[in-house]
Amino acid sequence: MTPAPSPEVLQAPLVVEFPFTRSLGPVQSAFLTGLRTRTVLGVRTTDGRVLMPPVEYDPVTADELSDLVEVAPTGTVTTWAWNPAPRRGQPLDTPFAWVLVRLDGADTALLHALDASGPDAVRTGMRVRIRWAGERVGAITDIACFEPYDGAEGGEAVPHSGEFTDPVTGIVAPARLDYTYAPGRAQSRYLKALADHTTRGERCPSCRKVYVPPRGACPTCGVATDEQVEVGPRGTVTTFCIVNIKARNLDIEVPYVYAHIALDGAGLALHGRVGGIPYDQVRMGLRVEPVWSEGSRYPDHYRPTGEPDADYDTYKELL
Amino acid sequence: MREVAIVAFGQSDHRRESAEVSEVEMLMPVLHEVLDAVGLRADEIDFTCSGSCDYLAGRAFSFTMALDGVGAWPPISESHVEMDGAWALYEAWTRLLAGEAETALVYSYGKSSPGDLREVLTRQLDPYYVAPLWPDSVSLAALQAQALLDAEDAEDAEDTVVDERALAAVAARSRIAAEDNPHAQVTGSPPPEALLEDPYLVRPLRRHDCPPVGDGAAAVVLAAGDTARRLCRRPAWIRGMDHRMEAHSLGVRDLTRSPSTRLAAERAGAFEAPADLAELHAPFTSQELILRRELGLGEGVRVNPSGGALAANPMMAAGLIRLGEAAAAIHRGAADRALAHATSGPCLQQNLVAVLEGDVL
Numbered sequence: 001m002t003p004a005p006s007p008e009v010l011q012a013p014l015v016v017e018f019p020f021t022r023s024l025g026p027v028q029s030a031f032l033t034g035l036r037t038r039t040v041l042g043v044r045t046t047d048g049r050v051l052m053p054p055v056e057y058d059p060v061t062a063d064e065l066s067d068l069v070e071v072a073p074t075g076t077v078t079t080w081a082w083n084p085a086p087r088r089g090q091p092l093d094t095p096f097a098w099v100l101v102r103l104d105g106a107d108t109a110l111l112h113a114l115d116a117s118g119p120d121a122v123r124t125g126m127r128v129r130i131r132w133a134g135e136r137v138g139a140i141t142d143i144a145c146f147e148p149y150d151g152a153e154g155g156e157a158v159p160h161s162g163e164f165t166d167p168v169t170g171i172v173a174p175a176r177l178d179y180t181y182a183p184g185r186a187q188s189r190y191l192k193a194l195a196d197h198t199t200r201g202e203r204c205p206s207c208r209k210v211y212v213p214p215r216g217a218c219p220t221c222g223v224a225t226d227e228q229v230e231v232g233p234r235g236t237v238t239t240f241c242i243v244n245i246k247a248r249n250l251d252i253e254v255p256y257v258y259a260h261i262a263l264d265g266a267g268l269a270l271h272g273r274v275g276g277i278p279y280d281q282v283r284m285g286l287r288v289e290p291v292w293s294e295g296s297r298y299p300d301h302y303r304p305t306g307e308p309d310a311d312y313d314t315y316k317e318l319l
Numbered sequence: 320m321r322e323v324a325i326v327a328f329g330q331s332d333h334r335r336e337s338a339e340v341s342e343v344e345m346l347m348p349v350l351h352e353v354l355d356a357v358g359l360r361a362d363e364i365d366f367t368c369s370g371s372c373d374y375l376a377g378r379a380f381s382f383t384m385a386l387d388g389v390g391a392w393p394p395i396s397e398s399h400v401e402m403d404g405a406w407a408l409y410e411a412w413t414r415l416l417a418g419e420a421e422t423a424l425v426y427s428y429g430k431s432s433p434g435d436l437r438e439v440l441t442r443q444l445d446p447y448y449v450a451p452l453w454p455d456s457v458s459l460a461a462l463q464a465q466a467l468l469d470a471e472d473a474e475d476a477e478d479t480v481v482d483e484r485a486l487a488a489v490a491a492r493s494r495i496a497a498e499d500n501p502h503a504q505v506t507g508s509p510p511p512e513a514l515l516e517d518p519y520l521v522r523p524l525r526r527h528d529c530p531p532v533g534d535g536a537a538a539v540v541l542a543a544g545d546t547a548r549r550l551c552r553r554p555a556w557i558r559g560m561d562h563r564m565e566a567h568s569l570g571v572r573d574l575t576r577s578p579s580t581r582l583a584a585e586r587a588g589a590f591e592a593p594a595d596l597a598e599l600h601a602p603f604t605s606q607e608l609i610l611r612r613e614l615g616l617g618e619g620v621r622v623n624p625s626g627g628a629l630a631a632n633p634m635m636a637a638g639l640i641r642l643g644e645a646a647a648a649i650h651r652g653a654a655d656r657a658l659a660h661a662t663s664g665p666c667l668q669q670n671l672v673a674v675l676e677g678d679v680l
Contacts, residue, residue, distance in 0.1 A: 028447055059566030080465055082519065084519070098462055111449055119522050171451075182339075182341075184339070188339075
């Protein structure tokens, strides 16, 4: 038994980025298309209130809504918050106020940014108007922000057909989040050892199974695996598949073999590519060893050792 | 109806960073703590339910790794909510009420440290009209706080004016109370007047009005009827529990009120008898004032002796911790009837209220 050394904490940047493509219902489509032409639409509920921004269903009665109305581009701040340090993606890159604005003719408020000189220039009840974005595409960001306004008040909401040429039917909402990923104690130990070309599993103190790679807990016993056990480097192909689809950004010729490999001493198989042998000659029981490329922290692939194939009984529990 | 109780509660120490442990490594000691408290092995638990969020971890199906910590293989009866663990507890409670289980393990955890929490939380917002503006969680809470400060009838349950000093008083009281909570992330506070000398973070909120960002985990064990009596000297019986939510658009709500909290409390039976303790999940100081009014909490009720979410707010766990803290107070005889509240989403979007009681000893 090797006592577990206290590992240096491994961390790495992790970026999660999705361009969400979302379709729009008839009300949302009309609203966002309207913004493109500087037209602000709300929707009238069955009890006569005007919801702006408009939604497809009444939040109180759940009635389906379709009675579109046009409201004014001017309105009144109902609450605000001063944002002294704008963050990525927010409407303005200089300090601004977040505001809820009830546009003239509407009964509910829209969240957006207010361009103001400072917090002392903002108050609940102040009058504002929309500042339109120069380039408008049919998105909530077609409203660049609000700005202070001391002109006339807009009138009542007026009916609107909601019909536009070339209506917007969907939006693409890019979303990016930046993380610093930390794999924790067990996986840090594993990855550190792997960088030194050593594979270390961890043994469950209860059922004695050796997990490779270790995740920190034995899923059968629900206890920490903290006894490190060196396994491999050689192992046995327990099962495999032949990959015929070329992966993007992966410089591997197809077809190739991806296999479950039970390293000697491990209680379960890990995944790896098998090379150094024609794909159609890989078989269950094939004995393999890792191949490390220069400077790599993990094996590039596994290749045959030339040993006789392992007997099925030696790995049948590891399939 | 079947009686169901919280019979054990445990939580991790809550910290700003926990890079040296994975989720399951952070969680496992807490699971062992609650199982040890009732003398059960993981395989003696009938149903397991957890709460966590992939957006915190930045990974899909991140909860499956944490499941290793309960010994989920061979497959156990298990469920997961992408919500605070208070809602996992609700699901487990219904299982026990339905007679499908005698015992349940409920846990939740969140590590906010890998990401930028204020940005991560924007992803829970309306994707059409709101999320493209990336309004961060503190800014949205500030809009609610300003609405409360502006309200003409800005009075809390004690009929005092809601001003920034009242907000600071909530912060100071919570963090001074947290000095007795060994798990708290932020403890101690200067008096409210001194807090008001700090600059605004997002006006009208100062740093003290906001919860600490941190990592942590919590777990409880539920048990029914005589099983609960066998496992715990004084079970915290769940007399009622309900959860409700507001319309999702902030602009259609009166941000100074929380009708969903009041309705949930009504349905949970909160108003049938006075409580002596309330654990409220109010991440922002202004939200405590709103909740106190909706729940009708007067001077006789101790509110958040744990320090509440202003002392530690591990995402996905802080709501479950309110239920756990309230139950633990009943376990040790420090309360007889307690309210526990959990919230989720921006500006008290969704609210859960539970009524817990201990038997007269």
